[in-house]
Amino acid sequence: MFIATLIAAERISSGDISAAEDALRARGIEAMGRSWIEEDVACDLLFSADPATAREALQGLVPGADLVVQGEAGRRKRLLVADMDSTMITVECIDELADYAGLKAEVAAVTERAMRGELDFETALRERVALLKGLDEAAVDRCHEERVRITPGAEALVRTMRREGGYCLLVSGGFSRFADRVAGAIGFDRAVSNALLFEQGRLSGVAEPIVGAKAKRDALVYAAASQGVKLSDVIAIGDGANDIPMLEAAGLGIAYHAKPKVAAAADARIDHGDLSALLFAQGYARNEWES
Template structure:
């Protein structure tokens, strides 16, 4: 059997389950049992049939609720690999640092184009970091304190998954100055990010070591799966921008969940589940986990 999960931002529309059943039947899928994960908000609908056909048939409903279609096997995942900025936290850290330097509009414009896939990520990152040259390194701690907040649902997601034994990896094209504290707060056990170069208490405008880009994110997904002995079908990869696309595509290719979190259009095309209406607890509903099982 396969499972279609509907997740509303508030309350599912009346009649939507019947509509889903009709759309599934129209493409040769046989609807089965209905199980509410959260009354009125999230529901599982079992069906027998082709997953790809079901996804295509139900895609027209994605403007009304979040919909994930997947096999019943290995539904509860054992590996979570996530982006940080605008995924596990609500901001882009480099943009917020730029605000302290008085150049946020210039840097934010580059960030948006890079996340949309319009610019080479590595070159765009180097260009933005160069503009931060001379910034007092104490601004990093101030930025963390004043600007960086967990995305709603982030702590519940990570703690619930690690609570059943999943391995959680934070992999970011951002900076270790932020990923370390965020990982500790949320409960990630493995972290990969870029290192800002500092001299005499100020940012130099450069980076130290290899750059964590899209290719590295994909490699981290594979290496974590191998080191933990977890098949890709038991993996979730989640992100929001073009830099996450290879990682997301790798999870999808391995029959895992490649999730776009309020994604840019390019990433949404590669994902097999996009969260557009909900917070990160949608990833728990997608795994069939009801709120009474969440670790808060």
């Protein structure tokens, strides 16, 4: 059995669900029932075959609603692996850090290209850090306090999954001075990220090897093995091209407000809602969320 979950950023109606059932029927798929996870917000449609066709039929059908199509079995995942910048937090830390050096526009342009997959991530990171060489170490802490904001739904997602026995890993191509604090604030079990180097209180570089696309996937595979979790029981989320290998390795890879190349590679994408959509996708109603 398979489930197509429609998740509204604001509201979804019974008429919208009927339209979805009609769209499936037009493609030769008979919906075997509907079940509201949260009235007017998130609804499951159960069907027996052809999930790829179901996804094609329903993607973008309901304005303002996201879609997740997956197998019914193993819906509630045992391992979460999440990107940080523009996913678990609302900003790209390196771009905000560059603002303290008066270089935000220049650095942000490179970040955008790297996230789209137009540049090699590791090389682009080294080059961006080199532009910031000499930045006062105190600016890193100021940047965290003044700019870093947790994405809505992040804490509920992580804390609910951990309450249910899941393991949660934050894996970032960003920097540990941010990631370690973000992981602690949200409730992750562990964080993997890049270490900035300082000499006499000034930024001098970034430690090697760089945590890039391969390292993110490797971290997911290692976490699954160490926790005794099958890859099919992993949910991964990210927004940039360096997240694609880990999204592809996970049982359910989700692109979050992502670049087109990432959205195309993922099993599902969240374009409208916040991170609470991942709780609805796993069948958790609001009264089950850990606050």
